[in-house]
Amino acid sequence: MDCKFERVDPRLPHPEQLKIGKRNTEIIFKLNHTMPMADEYQELLRQLFGDNLGEGSSVFPPIQGVCFENIKIGKNVFINSNLLAMARGGIIIEDNVQIAANVQLITNNHDPYDRAVLLCKPIRIKKGAWIGAGATILPGTCVGEHSIVGAASVVTKDVPDNAVVVGNPAKIMKMLDPDKFEK
Numbered sequence: 001m002d003c004k005f006e007r008v009d010p011r012l013p014h015p016e017q018l019k020i021g022k023r024n025t026e027i028i029f030k031l032n033h034t035m036p037m038a039d040e041y042q043e044l045l046r047q048l049f050g051d052n053l054g055e056g057s058s059v060f061p062p063i064q065g066v067c068f069e070n071i072k073i074g075k076n077v078f079i080n081s082n083l084l085a086m087a088r089g090g091i092i093i094e095d096n097v098q099i100a101a102n103v104q105l106i107t108n109n110h111d112p113y114d115r116a117v118l119l120c121k122p123i124r125i126k127k128g129a130w131i132g133a134g135a136t137i138l139p140g141t142c143v144g145e146h147s148i149v150g151a152a153s154v155v156t157k158d159v160p161d162n163a164v165v166v167g168n169p170a171k172i173m174k175m176l177d178p179d180k181f182e183k
Contacts, residue, residue, distance in 0.1 A: 004121070004122065005119070005120070005121055005140075006088075006089060006119075006120040006121075007111070007117060007118070007119055007120075008088060008108070008117065008118040008120055009116065009117050009118075010116060010117075010118065011116055020067075020069060021066065021067075024048065024066070024067075024068050024069070027044055027047050027048045028048065028063060028064065028065075028068075030044055031044040031045065031048065031061055031062075031063065032061045032062040032063065034061075036060055036061055037058075041061075045059060048068050049068060049071065049073065050069070052069075052071060052072045052073060053073050054073050054074040054075035054076070054077060054095065055075050055076075056075050056076040056077075057073050057074070057075065057076060057077040057078070057079075058077070058078050058079065059073075059079045059083070060079065060080050060081045061081060062081060062082060063079075063081075063082075063083045063084075063085065064082075064083070064084050064085075065083070065084055065085035065086055065087060065105075066085075066086055066087060066088060067086075067087040067088045068085065068087060070087040070088065070089070070090045070091065070107075071085060071087045071090075071091045071092075071093070072091070072092045072093065073093045074093060074094045074095035074096070074097065074127070075095045075096070076095055076096050077093055077095065077096070077097045077098075077099070078097075078098045078099065079093075079099045079103075080099060080100050080101040080103075080133075081101045081102075082101050082102045082103075083099065083103055083104075083105070084103070084104040084105070084106075085105045086104075086105065086106045086107055086108055087105070087107055088107055088108045088118060088120045089107030089108055089120030089121045089122045089123070089139055089140075090107060090120075090122035090123070091105050091107060091122065091123045091124075091125075092122065092123070092124045092125070093125045094124075094125060094126050094127040094128075094129075095127045095128075096127050096128045097125050097126075097127065097128065097129050097130070097131070098129075098130045098131070099125075099130075099131045100130075100131060100132050100133035100134075100135070100151070101133050101134075102133055102134045103131050103133070103134070103135050103136070103137070104135075104136040104137070105123055105137050106123075106136065106137065106138055106139060107120055107121060107122055107123050107139050108120045108121075108139060109138075109139055119139070120139065121139040121140030122139075122140070123137050123138075123139065123140075123141055123142070123143075124141075124142040124143070125137070125142075125143045126142065126143060126144050126145040126146075126147075126161070127145050127146075128145055128146040128181060129143045129144065129145065129146065129147050129148070129149070130147075130148045130149070131143065131149045132148070132149055132150045132151035132152070132153065133151045133152070134151055134152040135149045135150070135151065135152065135153045135154070135155070136153075136154045136155065137149070137155045138154065138155060138156050141155050141156065141157060141158055141159070142158045142159070143155060143158075143159045144158070144159050144160045144161035144162065144163060145161040145162065146161060146162050146176060146178065146181050147159045147160065147161060147162060147163045147164070147165065147176075148163075148164045148165070148176070149165055149166075149170060150164065150165065150166030150167070150170070150173075152168070153165060153166050153167055153168065153170040154167075154168040154169055154170055155169075155170045156169040156170065157169070159172075160172070160175075161178070162175055162176040162177070162178050163175055163176070164176060
C-alpha cells in the first residue's frame with residue numbers, strides 16, 4: 001500500500017493530543033464497563049468514533065488502543081471483543097468487514113535508534129475482508145477486498161484482493177473466486 005509515513009515524538013508537547021487521549025481513555029473505560037448494545041453503550045461508541053462509525057456496525061467490548069479519532073469504520077462491520085487498535089497512523093475499515101476476537105491493528109512502530117519516537121503508517125482493510133481471531137495487522141499494510149487473514153496470522157505486507165493468507169509472516173495459501181461474491 002502506498003501510504004503516508006509519519007514520525008511522532010511523544011516527548012514534544014502536544015496539548016490538544018493529550019486532551020483527546022484523556023477523553024478517549026475515559027470513554028473506553030466506560031465502554032468496557034457498560035452492557036454491550038445497550039443505549040448507553042451505543043452512545044459511548046458514538047462519542048468515541050463520532051461520524052466515523054458506519055451504520056449497522058458493531059464493536060464488542062473490551063477494546064483498547066489509542067487515537068480512536070483516526071479510525072474510520074464503514075457500514076455493516078462486525079468487530080468482536082478484545083480489539084487492540086494502535087491507530088496513530090490511521091485505520092480505515094471498509095464496509096462489510098468481519099474482525100474476530102483478539103485482533104491487533106498496529107499502525108506504529110518505534111525508531112530503532114530513538115525508541116521513544118513512533119514511526120506511523122496507516123492500515124486499510126477493504127470491503128468484505130475477514131480477519132481471523134488473534135491476527136495482527138502491521139503498519140503500512142492493506143488487506144484486500146474479500147480476502148481472509150487466518151487466525152493468529154501476522155500481516156507484514158499487502159494482501160491482494162480475494163486472497164487467503166495464513167502464518168507469520170502471512171503468506172498466500174489460495175485465491176478465492178471473485179465471481180462468487182455478491183456485487
